[in-house]
Amino acid sequence: MPPPPFTEGAFPCTECHDPEIPVNKTRRTLEMSHQEIELKHDEEHRWCLDCHSSTNRDKLQLASGEQIDFTESYRLCGQCHGDKYRDWRVGVHGRRSGEWNGHKSYLLCVHCHYSHAPAFKPLKPMPPPVRPSQLAKGGKS
Amino acid sequence: MSRTLPNRREFLCTVGGCAAAAAAAGCSDLTHTSWFRSRFREMPEAEKKTIIAELEKEHSARFQQPVTVGVEPPMENVEFGYALDISRCIGCRRCVHACVDENNQSREPQLQWIRVLEMDKEKGIDFAHADAYYDAESVPREGHFYLPVACQQCENPACVKSCPVGATWKEKDGIVVIDYDWCIGCRCCMSACPYGARHFNYAEPSIPTEKLNPKTHYLGNRPRMKGVVEKCTWCIQRTRKGRYPACVEVCPVGARKFGNLLDPESEVRYVLEHKRVFVLKSELNTRPKFFYFYGL
Numbered sequence: 001m002p003p004p005p006f007t008e009g010a011f012p013c014t015e016c017h018d019p020e021i022p023v024n025k026t027r028r029t030l031e032m033s034h035q036e037i038e039l040k041h042d043e044e045h046r047w048c049l050d051c052h053s054s055t056n057r058d059k060l061q062l063a064s065g066e067q068i069d070f071t072e073s074y075r076l077c078g079q080c081h082g083d084k085y086r087d088w089r090v091g092v093h094g095r096r097s098g099e100w101n102g103h104k105s106y107l108l109c110v111h112c113h114y115s116h117a118p119a120f121k122p123l124k125p126m127p128p129p130v131r132p133s134q135l136a137k138g139g140k141s
Numbered sequence: 142m143s144r145t146l147p148n149r150r151e152f153l154c155t156v157g158g159c160a161a162a163a164a165a166a167g168c169s170d171l172t173h174t175s176w177f178r179s180r181f182r183e184m185p186e187a188e189k190k191t192i193i194a195e196l197e198k199e200h201s202a203r204f205q206q207p208v209t210v211g212v213e214p215p216m217e218n219v220e221f222g223y224a225l226d227i228s229r230c231i232g233c234r235r236c237v238h239a240c241v242d243e244n245n246q247s248r249e250p251q252l253q254w255i256r257v258l259e260m261d262k263e264k265g266i267d268f269a270h271a272d273a274y275y276d277a278e279s280v281p282r283e284g285h286f287y288l289p290v291a292c293q294q295c296e297n298p299a300c301v302k303s304c305p306v307g308a309t310w311k312e313k314d315g316i317v318v319i320d321y322d323w324c325i326g327c328r329c330c331m332s333a334c335p336y337g338a339r340h341f342n343y344a345e346p347s348i349p350t351e352k353l354n355p356k357t358h359y360l361g362n363r364p365r366m367k368g369v370v371e372k373c374t375w376c377i378q379r380t381r382k383g384r385y386p387a388c389v390e391v392c393p394v395g396a397r398k399f400g401n402l403l404d405p406e407s408e409v410r411y412v413l414e415h416k417r418v419f420v421l422k423s424e425l426n427t428r429p430k431f432f433y434f435y436g437l
């Protein structure tokens with residue numbers, strides 16, 4: 001599994017979030033940092049500290065209070081998306097590469113779904129095939 | 142390359158007893174197009190070696206790099222199956238082009254094994270109104286869904302039955318293969334296949350030297366010639382070595398699943414047991430081993 005896709009310079013979080021500074025737990029619009037994050041992920045009900053731990057800033061936090069590493073973020077996602085989590089673990093949801101009968105590499109949920117706005121982004125399709133009528137005239141790939 | 146196949150046929154029929162003739166000619170003189178070579182399926186190991194060495198030499202010279210031609214046989218207790226999640230496919234055609242690169246399909250004229258069909262959500266699966274030529278700034282397009290189609294590796298393949306010379310057959314692991322050197326280019330298989338999965342080299346296929354994938358298999362992605370039929374082999378050159386097909390790895394939405402149907406732990410088996418699954422044109426009793434499913 002490749003490492004979590006952190007924004008450059010964002011990790012470890014404690015570089016900026018000094019554990020000595022008391023945490024402001026009030027839900028608010030951020031003004032000092034992270035303004036680029038526009039939460040589009042059940043934003044009516046969620047906020048930073050629902051997933052990010054307020055006691056250890058380098059960790060994520062499950063609903064149970066258990067703190068987990070970013071490399072295990074799938075456990076956090078799986079709390080709400082249990083059906084996808086189940087399929088992902090057996091290799092049916094998401095992308096796998098490697099060997100069908102041996103070593104496989106997985107991606108984390110967040111490699112394809114940006115955690116703060118997880119809907120999959122549309123892509124530009126690769127070129128359509130040449131029509132048979134054009135093919136006779138020397139159509140190329 | 143000169144095609145002497147029809148002549149060879151006539152010749153062998155008149156002479157009869159080709160085994161004796163081959164023995165007389167001696168294995169060392171055999172070439173992959175020679176009159177006395179055996180059918181690949183029945184080819185003795187020594188003859189295989191000679192023919193593979195000859196092919197490798199020919200392709201390496203033509204493409205100016207070392208080209209290998211593998212003959213990996215089916216693995217024991219393996220029957221391949223494929224599953225594609227049509228609720229996820231976005232029609233981006235990454236698979237089509239990865240397949241061309243991996244499997245050495247002709248760039249000019251263009252030949253592609255995978256065809257992605259755009260369909261109307263309102264109409265459902267409807268081949269008569271499907272569009273393979275859609276283009277857009279971004280996909281998926283509103284109101285549409287996508288159905289990629291290539292060879293379905295049928296359990297009961299119409300193509301195999303229609304071939305008059307036995308140049309195409311189903312292997313033990315379920316892959317339907319073609320011996321390009323045995324194919325006479327009659328295209329019976331193309332008209333027999335209900336999925337449009339087979340493609341004919343009407344002109345000499347061409348691949349730029351730097352685009353060639355030099356890791357090939359005799360029954361798969363080795364360079365083809367004018368006048369023969371080709372189709373998807375589930376990347377036989379990769380899958381018989383345990384790897385996933387190229388399309389599985391490239392698909393950005395992870396819609397493509399591949400594995401051993403005989404292994405209850407495999408991804409395909411999970412799909413078959415837990416998802417809503419269908420095959421194309423099931424009424425024809427071709428029994429595809431390419432399954433489509435709804436993963437959502």
Ligand code: SF4
Pocket residue numbers: 229230231232233234235236237257287289391392393394395396397
């Ligand atoms: S690469 Fe995946 S999403 Fe894109 S067209 Fe192929 S199957 Fe569909």
Ligand code: SF4
Pocket residue numbers: 291292293294295298299300301317333334335336337338339372427
């Ligand atoms: S899809 Fe067509 S080419 Fe492939 S095995 Fe079935 S009948 Fe043959």
